[in-house]
Amino acid sequence: MTSAKERASVPRHVTITGTRSITAQAETQLTGLFDDYLRPFADPNATFYLGGAAGIDTSALDWLAEHTQAALTVVVPCTVADQPAVAGEAIHRWQRGGRLAGVVELRAEKLGSSAYHARNRWMVDRSGFVIGFPQGSDSTSGTWYTVNYAADQGKPRLVVPV
Incomplete structure (x- = not known):
């Protein structure tokens, strides 16, 4: 039987995926959900x-950086400059604060579904576990795409609707 101390010393790689649209009600619940x-x-x-x-x-980046000591790696499909302003600001803030283990820019030629899917596959391929925060059950969303990709790989998933 593995002890709690032994489990805590095993490296864990987790992908976080979720909706880009957060309702005001869901936003008030995020701290508790995280x-x-x-x-x-x-x-x-x-x-x-x-x-x-x-x-x-x-x-999730803000919450993890403020509340944990876990390593944080941000992965973007093109470059950080191509991300929405609020996301780019958060990435730069935590990078300057020394809180990011890394930023990976996949440098896709064009921002779109295929670039986002490639980014999500990159993260899942390097993870042993995926936590998804979908809004609704639209199977064409990027969140569900990522959760289903992890399922196809036989990786455990946790789905937390928002």
Whole structure:
């Protein structure tokens, strides 16, 4: 049987994916949701991959940077300069504060669904676990695409509707 201390020393790589559109009601609930569903996986040996977009990506980045010691890597489909202003500001703020383990710019030629899907596959391919925060059940959303891609790879997923 593995002890809690041994489990805590095993590196954990987690992808966070979620909606870019957060309702005002959901935004007030995010701190509680992150505390309940991110904190249990955010030990100092964990690495989180975040997409660097507005919405859940930026909110989760801010929460993880403020409340945990986990390593944080932001992955963007093109460059940070191509991200929405609020997301770019958060990335730069945490980069300057020394809180990011890395920023990966995949440098896609064109920003669009295929670039976002490539970014999401990059994160999932390097993770052992995916936490998704979808809004609704639209199977064509990027969040569901990522969760389903992880499922196809046999990786565990946690889905937290917002």
